[in-house]
Amino acid sequence: MNQPYSSALLENAVNEFAKLPGIGRKTALRLVLHLLRQEELSVENFGNAIIKLRKEIKYCHVCHNISDSDTCSLCSDPNRDDSIICVVENIKEVMVIENTHQFKGRYHVLGGVISPMDGIGPSDLEIDSLVKRVSEGGIQEIILALSATMEGDTTNFYIFRKLAPHNIKISILARGVSVGDELEYTDEITLGRSIINRMPFNETFKP
């Protein structure tokens, strides 16, 4: 749809918003008109927050998580366990796992998974730096917390092979029926695996 904007400023702002993923031109226009109704100062804060973020953001030199300083707050926290590293795809997964409050070790952000279809090979990911962290010693367990997809499984296997010489425990997240799922609607592969990997009933009471 051709939008005969009466203002080049408006058109420019709409174009910029419409570049965002999942934001079409209609939504972009709605958002821009919303901003027009806000105080000038609050719109300025919005624009500057984005510019400042992109300009000043750093990545932790240890785990590659997003950070305001050279070492992120999770890597510099003295109360976390140094002997266990949770390997995740992106910083989003760090947040998701932190929200569970079930993990008190360190993280390692790969920056994605191996995906030949998207042209992402092992060298595009932070795998070498993970191997380096492990070879420096002190680490007893690696938890591979990648997506349960083919790409995730491929990456799991690649990292497993790379870390094999180091004689540490390597685990992956449990696969099974999601909590709250009705069995009738659970897919066959998940259900099949959860039968194979069935666990003693009394172990389900573990904290």
Added chain:
Amino acid sequence: MNQPYSSALLENAVNEFAKLPGIGRKTALRLVLHLLRQEELSVENFGNAIIKLRKEIKYCHVCHNISDSDTCSLCSDPNRDDSIICVVENIKEVMVIENTHQFKGRYHVLGGVISPMDGIGPSDLEIDSLVKRVSEGGIQEIILALSATMEGDTTNFYIFRKLAPHNIKISILARGVSVGDELEYTDEITLGRSIINRMPFNETFKP
């Protein structure tokens, strides 16, 4: 959901995005992470486009449409008909009507409709300036193109009363079955009105 962001910059940007209508914290995070992957220059353009828009935008002093100059391009276009004014709620409706290519007159943007529930009375809208435009002469017809809601109808009636002394033609958009609608799913009020306002079949061929 509590999000333990590892960066205050990130948290700030997410907070700003989450203020936009229809954008929750999850979507805000997705958009911010997208921006982080973009070139620094393009993110700067995005932020500045918004700030510049809010700072430099003007409203046309004739029709109150959004504009880069004091008089908008629609009001200053010499090829448009000065004798007919289409009254709309907001600048969005100007765009929608312009897209139909069926109207070549001028516009008048009210800035909303009368809505006592939202505390919007006639004095909050650009009704007085519309009456002034009409009283200055040269206008033969006013098209009321407001929403077909109770608030729209109330506003139509209020403007109709205000303009009654001026002896000009006042029309509203045709109400009826939408083009492409199946009759089975058309609501009763619309269907009822479209029977009352039925039109000669040969008139439907008009351009």
